Amino acid sequence: MSAREEILRALRAASYEAPLPNVIASNVLASGAKRSAGDRVERFIERAQAVGVEVIHAERPALVGLIAHHATSVGVRSAVIWEDELLVPVAAALQAAAISVTDRPEQADAGITTADFAIAETGTLVLTTSRGRPRAASLVPPRHIAVVSQDRIVGTLFDLFPRFGSLPSALTFITGPSRTADIELTPVRGVHGPVAVTVFITE
Amino acid sequence: MKPSPHIDFDRNAREALGNEFLQRALRSAMVRFRELQAPVIAEIPEWQALRAYAHEVKLHTLGRLDRYLQQLEQEVSARGGRVHWARDGGEAATIIARLARGRYVVKSKSMTSEEIHLNEALERAGCEVTEGDLGEYLIQLAGEAPSHIIAPVVHRSKESIAELLSAAAGTPLPAEPEVLTAAARRLLRQRFLRADVGITGVNFAVAETGTIVVVENEGNIRLTTSLPRIHIALMGIEKVIPRVADLAVFLTLLPRAATGQRMSSYVSFITGPRRPGEADGPEEFHLVIMDNGRARIQADAEMRESLACIRCGACLDVCPVFERTGGHAYESEYSGPIGAVITPLYRGLRAAGDLPFASSLCGACGEVCPVKIDLPRLLLELRARVVRERGASWSERIFVRAWTWVMTRPARLGFAARAARMLQRLVRRRLLPLPYPFSRWTVSRDLPVPPARAFRDGWSK
Numbered sequence: 001m002s003a004r005e006e007i008l009r010a011l012r013a014a015s016y017e018a019p020l021p022n023v024i025a026s027n028v029l030a031s032g033a034k035r036s037a038g039d040r041v042e043r044f045i046e047r048a049q050a051v052g053v054e055v056i057h058a059e060r061p062a063l064v065g066l067i068a069h070h071a072t073s074v075g076v077r078s079a080v081i082w083e084d085e086l087l088v089p090v091a092a093a094l095q096a097a098a099i100s101v102t103d104r105p106e107q108a109d110a111g112i113t114t115a116d117f118a119i120a121e122t123g124t125l126v127l128t129t130s131r132g133r134p135r136a137a138s139l140v141p142p143r144h145i146a147v148v149s150q151d152r153i154v155g156t157l158f159d160l161f162p163r164f165g166s167l168p169s170a171l172t173f174i175t176g177p178s179r180t181a182d183i184e185l186t187p188v189r190g191v192h193g194p195v196a197v198t199v200f201i202t203e
Numbered sequence: 204m205k206p207s208p209h210i211d212f213d214r215n216a217r218e219a220l221g222n223e224f225l226q227r228a229l230r231s232a233m234v235r236f237r238e239l240q241a242p243v244i245a246e247i248p249e250w251q252a253l254r255a256y257a258h259e260v261k262l263h264t265l266g267r268l269d270r271y272l273q274q275l276e277q278e279v280s281a282r283g284g285r286v287h288w289a290r291d292g293g294e295a296a297t298i299i300a301r302l303a304r305g306r307y308v309v310k311s312k313s314m315t316s317e318e319i320h321l322n323e324a325l326e327r328a329g330c331e332v333t334e335g336d337l338g339e340y341l342i343q344l345a346g347e348a349p350s351h352i353i354a355p356v357v358h359r360s361k362e363s364i365a366e367l368l369s370a371a372a373g374t375p376l377p378a379e380p381e382v383l384t385a386a387a388r389r390l391l392r393q394r395f396l397r398a399d400v401g402i403t404g405v406n407f408a409v410a411e412t413g414t415i416v417v418v419e420n421e422g423n424i425r426l427t428t429s430l431p432r433i434h435i436a437l438m439g440i441e442k443v444i445p446r447v448a449d450l451a452v453f454l455t456l457l458p459r460a461a462t463g464q465r466m467s468s469y470v471s472f473i474t475g476p477r478r479p480g481e482a483d484g485p486e487e488f489h490l491v492i493m494d495n496g497r498a499r500i501q502a503d504a505e506m507r508e509s510l511a512c513i514r515c516g517a518c519l520d521v522c523p524v525f526e527r528t529g530g531h532a533y534e535s536e537y538s539g540p541i542g543a544v545i546t547p548l549y550r551g552l553r554a555a556g557d558l559p560f561a562s563s564l565c566g567a568c569g570e571v572c573p574v575k576i577d578l579p580r581l582l583l584e585l586r587a588r589v590v591r592e593r594g595a596s597w598s599e600r601i602f603v604r605a606w607t608w609v610m611t612r613p614a615r616l617g618f619a620a621r622a623a624r625m626l627q628r629l630v631r632r633r634l635l636p637l638p639y640p641f642s643r644w645t646v647s648r649d650l651p652v653p654p655a656r657a658f659r660d661g662w663s664k
Contacts (some may be wrong), residue, residue, distance in 0.1 A: 004288035007440065007494045010600040014502035020263040021256050023448040047465065078500040103482075106396060122466035131480035136427040138575070139422060157451040167412050169282075169478050170428070173470035176423040182338035183356065184361050185232055191337055191388055192395075193422025193469065 023063060025159035040120040041201065042151045046142040047123030051176030052189065052196040054174040058147075063202050067145060071110060076143065080108040083132030086147055086202075087112060111137035112192075115174075118199075119161065121156045122175055125199065128171040138174060144194040146174075150203050207554035210546070212561050215532035216524075225358050228528050232357045236520040240571075247431030258575040259450050261441075261511035264277035265501055271410040271443045272492060277655040278413025282475030285489040295493040299581075300328035302397050302489055306399040311417070311424040312336035313404025314352060314514055315437050317536035318549075319495065321402070333394045335423030337387050350530035353461055353517035360530055375664025397641070401427035401485065405438035405451055407511070408490075409554070410445050411559070412474060415490065418457060419626055421470040423664065428473055436483035438474070440497050453513065456573035461515035496549045499652055505584050509544050511574045516577060518568035524561050533558060538570035544581045552589050598640070620657050 001009075021025075035043065040085050042071040045055045058066045067090050071079065078100040081091050090103045090112060102108050105115050113133070125146050138144045154160050178193030219225055244250055262272055276286045289295035296319050308330045310316065322343075325332045334343045338355035341453030343349065344367045356364065365378040373385050401426055407416040415436050417424045428434050444453065457463040477484030503506050519525045519539030530538035535546040536556070543558040559582045562568075568578040595603075609619045630637065630650065637645045 002288070003290045003494075003571075007498060008269045008273065010494075010499065011440070011496040012636050013267055014498070016266040017656060018263045018266045019259065020445060021259045024253075024256060024452060035638070049462060051464075063316070078316040083437055092351055119466075129274060129484065130478070132482075133521055134482040135425070136483050139425050145543075154306055161448050161451055167447070167472060167474045169474055169476065169481065170485055171472035171473075171474075173426065173466060175468050177468070177470055178420070178483065179422050180337050180384060182336075182341065182356055183364055183380040185235055185354065185357070186227070186361075188380050188384040191231060191384050191421045191423075192335070192391065192426055 001141060002158045006055075007134045016165045020078055024158060026156060026162075032157075034157050034176075035120070037150065037153075037194075041150055043050055043155075044118055044123060044153050047119075047121065047202070048176070048199060049123070052179075053123065053125055053176055054196070056198065056200050058200045060202050063147065063200060064085070064089045064093045067112065067147070067200060068097045068099070069134040071099055071112075071145065072097050074110075074143065074196070076109040077094045078102050078108045079110045079145075080141065081111075081157055082134075082137055084114045084115040086114055103139040105134065105136035110143040111139070111141040113138050113147075113193045114166075115199075116149045116152065118153045119157060119160055123143045125174040125197075126160065127174065128168040129172070130168055135170050135172065138172070139193050142175070142190065142195050144197045145200070147195070147202060149199060153187040153201075156185045175191055207550040210534045210550075210555050210557055212528075212532060212557040215534065216528045216561070219532050223358060224360055225529055226527065228357055228360070229526055232351075232354060233520050233526045235465065236353075236516075238637070240459060240517065240520070240654055241463075241466055242263040243463055247455065253456055254575040255572055256452050257513075257573065258511060260444060260452070260509075261574055262446055263356050264442065265507055266512055268440055268443065268501060272440060273446060274410040275408055275413060275443050275490075276319055276492070278410065279451055279475065279488075280413075280414055281488050284413065284475045284490055287489060289491055289493040289495070291495045292493070295319050295437060296321050296324035296497065298436075298491055299437065300324045302328070302433065302435055303328065303330050303400045303402070303526070305329045307394075307397055308332045308400045309335050309337075309395055309398040309423075309431065310400060311404065311419070311427045312339045312349075312355070313402070313437060314536055315439055315493070316402065317349065317467060319437075319493070321437070330400075333391065335391060335395065335427055336421060337391075337423075338382065340387060340391060341367055343382050343417045344368070344662050348531065349536065351519060351661075352514055353631065356629050358531065365411075367659045395423075395430055396424040397428075398431045400433045400435065401431040402437065403427055403433045405436050405442050406457070407450060408438055408443045409447050409450070410443050412447055414472050414474045416450060416454075417471045417473070418454075418467045418469075419471075420462070420464075422469055425469055428485065429483050432477070433487045433489070434473070435491065436490045437491045437493060440492055440494055441512075455623075457513055457515055460517040460571065460573035500545075503548075506544075506548060508576050509547045509581055511540070511547065511576055512541050512545070512594070513574055515573055517571045517573060521567040521571050522568075523563055523565060528561070533561070540578045540582065544578060544585065545591075547585055550590055552585070556585075556589040556593065559581070559583075561588060617657075617659070620659070631649075 115125040180191040334340045352359045361378040458467045476488040525539040547555040
């Protein structure tokens with residue numbers, strides 16, 4: 001008998017019925033319920049800053065200029081950029097600011113992506129991968145710059161999962177920069193992933 | 204399989220108590236964890252309801268693991284992943300070693316891989332293996348075992364870590380966490396870029412979508428699941444959950460209970476290998492589903508709730524015994540209260556029967572467990588089993604018989620209480636410390652002065 005058959009047979013022999021609770025709807029959760037869109041943005045900013053994320057408000061017309069300005073001011077010389085409608089003009093603006101655009105994340109100083117969603121309660125960015133949106137962009141370079149639209153900020157985790165029909169090959173939650181406290185519990189940023197995360201919130 | 208060697212917790216605990224650095228490090232680490240956890244748990248008014256929900260989901264799923272594992276297999280396969288089944292740790296290690304044979308491997312922290320001593324098997328198969336998690340990498344450099352689920356090197360000072368990393372980097376490094384972490388980043392980054400195979404554990408596996416979920420802070424799991432050509436994930440059969448929506452609850456509970464974070468820095472939801480046109484992610488995705496004694500525990504109605512554990516470490520952080528002995532005293536990858544329950548279940552009472560007694564039964568572990576495992580009940584049940592198997596000592600049997608005789612008649616109790624008061628006063632005045640065998644009690648406990656009058660006498664007036 002194969003391992004599969006043997007394991008399943010043992011489990012079947014000892015199986016029993018116990019009720020599966022109904023999924024918790026988000027409005028059951030007082031902590032996330034009925035928050036207005038404006039409140040959600042405020043909460044996201046507070047919670048993201050609490051884990052060390054820099055948050056910058058950007059009106060849509062100013063967005064591209066602000067990203068280029070930010071990248072220049074922190075010394076970015078090369079960047080990898082996700083293919084996204086919102087980011088198309090960013091590449092040109094960076095090149096105008098003498099920042100090269102590369103498709104080699106390990107050689108970039110910054111990765112620039114959008115976020116499909118953000119979670120207010122935890123200050124979390126939610127990224128999905130697909131063609132033109134590699135996983136490494138938000139991971140391998142020492143800086144991650146992300147753009148998220150206000151209307152994509154949900155209240156809690158409970159509001160997020162119903163938004164997905166099917167899941168991509170990789171869905172990633174990012175909450176602050178990479179961190180460790182393995183050496184005498186001293187918090188240190190940027191152990192494997194980015195040292196710094198900057199979020200531009202746009203309408 | 205050869206029998207596991209006996210774990211002598213008493214001796215290990217005594218040794219740990221004599222280690223001054225360990226005592227200081229453990230105390231401050233456990234206090235720190237508790238200080239971080241309390242406020243982010245308190246801010247969720249529905250915490251108790253979420254615990255109950257998580258417990259119910261886990262116990263429901265454990266009842267029909269056969270069905271959910273088959274569904275998981277089907278969904279993983281439908282998305283181009285391959286599923287392997289392993290009866291025990293040896294089989295799982297063999298499967299993984301065959302897939303990785305001769306290749307360069309990076310591995311993320313996984314308690315399950317510790318459980319089956321995967322690194323040794325991979326090295327025998329000619330693989331070079333590097334642990335990606337900073338703590339686990341340091342453990343690997345030191346040739347040790349992790350001492351806490353969440354903080355594997357909590358037993359080591361920054362000076363001793365500086366020595367380890369200086370040797371690895373070939374250049375002297377100061378004992379500063381920032382500098383040491385940066386040095387490890389450089390050392391490990393090269394290895395991530397070069398690796399052919401990435402191995403991870405699994406925090407949750409979602410049956411309805413074939414998704415595995417892994418939770419971390421450092422980013423090494425993301426590198427492990429993004430850069431190498433092959434990703435192998437190893438899970439125990441108890442890690443499956445029915446629905447994506449259940450994750451909202453589990454991911455609210457786990458980071459807060461584990462590290463006191465509202466969310467861990469990174470949570471990766473992996474559904475099959477990379478898809479056509481994608482620039483990164485593994486070309487091959489393998490999921491190894493391992494039993495290794497779990498089906499036996501599932502069939503044990505008294506003990507099966509121990510399989511609901513989500514490996515957060517919260518029960519370690521509140522345990523007065525763990526806070527003094529540390530993880531190594533348990534001689535198992537699973538320490539603290541949950542370790543004292545599952546190690547005897549995996550390795551047998553003969554080998555690990557001391558561990559359920561490594562508890563004051565204060566009940567703190569059961570109160571904090573985010574999936575509401577009744578750890579004190581499980582510890583007591585195991586103690587009963589140990590006694591049934593080994594038999595109680597003659598002194599314990601005489602004591603219990605005498606106790607029963609006294610306590611079942613009021614007159615006997617009254618007489619015994621008066622006698623005890625007199626005896627105790629005498630003892631206080633001239634006999635302390637008590638001679639053996641009573642010294643085993645007084646060596647670590649005070650003998651309180653009895654009140655002049657018994658409570659029962661006062662009450663009856």
